[in-house]
Amino acid sequence: MKEVLSAVALLLTFAAFLPYIRTILHGQTRPHVFTWIIWGAGTFVVFLAQLSDGGGVGAWPIGISGLLTIIVAFLAMTRSADTSFHRMDWGFLTLALTALPLWWLTNTPLYTVLILTGVDLLGFGPTVRKAYSQPYEESWTFYAIGAIRNGFVILALEHYSWTTMLFPAAVGLACLLFIGMLLIRRRSVPLPARGGN
Structure with missing residues (x-):
């Protein structure tokens, strides 16, 4: 059954x-x-x-997601990135990058996940800032599927602990909150001529 749940999570990924x-x-x-690098x-x-x-x-969908996220970061740098970097964005990137080496120093999976979950949530910072002013340049469906996928990741885990569950639970909740902000902002900001999703 865990394999089926993991396969569903992979398909959703x-x-x-x-x-x-x-x-x-x-x-x-x-x-x-910056968000996608983080x-x-x-x-x-x-x-x-x-x-x-x-x-x-249950961990495999997170691994595949990590690889696909690196691909998005590469595309963001080379294709159609938002290159409007604000001081706040640099702050989020700096906090995230200084926190990443801490996982190596802790040498404990739980501390690693605690630190990296915090880093991942900091990664939302530049995207939230940008999406607040330009809500049609992000896809709410991507984050909705991500939230659902993280639910399946949790169900597919073979061992339940803070180490295995914290990251998908926190990211799933962050996706839902981001969707809420995005949809509320789209009610306040007119649709640009080129459209959005």
Whole structure:
């Protein structure tokens, strides 16, 4: 049963990322580079920590998500990135990058996941700031699928602990809060001529 739940989470991972990548390639979505760099690095390390704590097949969707996130970061840098970096964005990036080496120093999977979950949530900072003023440059469906996917990740875990559950639970909740902010802002900001999703 865990394998089936993990497979559903993997399918949802691809269902979220492939259309999102397509919208980047078509210039419809302009992801914030800093956010995706932070997310890519952190997500893959959390995957390794989950594996070390017995997460089993439930950890694999996080690992695949980490790899796909790194691809989005690369596309954000080379294709259609939002290159409007504000002082606050640099602050989020600096906090995240200074926190990443701490996981190595702790040498404990739980501390690693605690630190990297905090880093991942900091990664939302530049995207939230950008999406607040330009809510049509982000895809709410991507984050909705991500929230659902994280629910399946939790169900698919072979071992339940703070180490294995914290990251997908926190990221899933953050996705839901981001969607709420995005939809509220879209009611206040007129739709641009080129459209949004």
